[in-house]
Amino acid sequence: MTEHIIEEAPNKPGRKEMSPLLKFALELGPLMVFFFANSRGEDLAAAFPVLGDLGGPLFIATALFMGAMVIALSVSWAVTRTLPIMPLVSGAVVLVFGGLTLWLQDETFIKLKPTIVNALFAAVLLGGLFFGKSFLGYVFDQAFKLDDEGWRKLTFRWGLFFVFLAVVNIVVWKAADAYYGPGQIADDAWVDFKVWGIMPITFVFMMTQIGLIRRHSLEPIGGKKE
Structure with missing residues (x-):
């Protein structure tokens, strides 16, 4: 049987699955490393002088972010012998731009990386729909099962949401530079929003999709299917 390097399509029999909790940790972990390293960059440089040679806190955070992405993808491969599409795309952009x-x-x-990644995700999701592919299922198929119409609708909504995130990143970045002036304070404001602003916004968006998920679920959610 041919072994697939990239994770297989949602709803495909025999698809290798990973614990949703582990998958979430692997996707969120590198971002938390980025935030921690930026906020503690000076301490890390003092403890590990080689890191100080990279530059200021944002540059140290960038290097550690790259390393964390490689580790996360390696763990995904070790567990499932496949690579998840979205983290793989994000990781490739992180390595290039980092x-x-x-x-x-x-x-x-x-x-620029968040804007590029979100724009790529939007292009992949919306472009996939044009060719009859609902690529969002690759991301969420281990969390819940939807019929084909449900995946199409959810993919379209997420595609538009990624367009929104791509624009918001530029707005926050430029607004922080304009308000604080280019420098570490503006960098910290951008990183804080990237970690603590994007996650709540994404969570709220996800909550607004629960009705669609319930209507198109192939399995009972919360003990009762609507």
Whole structure:
């Protein structure tokens, strides 16, 4: 039997699955490393001088973020012998833009990363629908099972949401620079919003999709299917 490197399509029999909790930890973990390293960059540089050679806190955070993404993908491969599509795309962009950030010592590249990633996700999801593919199922199929119409509708909504996130990143980045002036304080404000602002916004969006998920679920949710 041919072994697939990329995770297989949702609802496909025999698809290898990972614990939803582990999957969430692997996707959120690198972001938490990024936040911690940016907020404690000076302490990390003092404890590990080699990190200080990378530059300020944002550059240290970028390097550790890259390492955390590689570890997360490696764990995914070790557990399922496949690579999840969304983290793989995000990881590739992190490595490219993070590498440019460190090489050129220009924070612009790492700040552009969320916009590039979200724009790519939007393009993949909305473009996939054009060709009859609901790629969102690759991300959430282990959390819940939907019929084909449900995956199409949810994929379309998430595609538009990723467009929104791509724009919001630029707005917050430029607003922080305009308000504080380019520098560490503006960097901290951008990182804080990236970690503590995007997650609540995403959570609220996800909550608004519960009705759609219930209507198209192939399995009972909360003990009762609507």
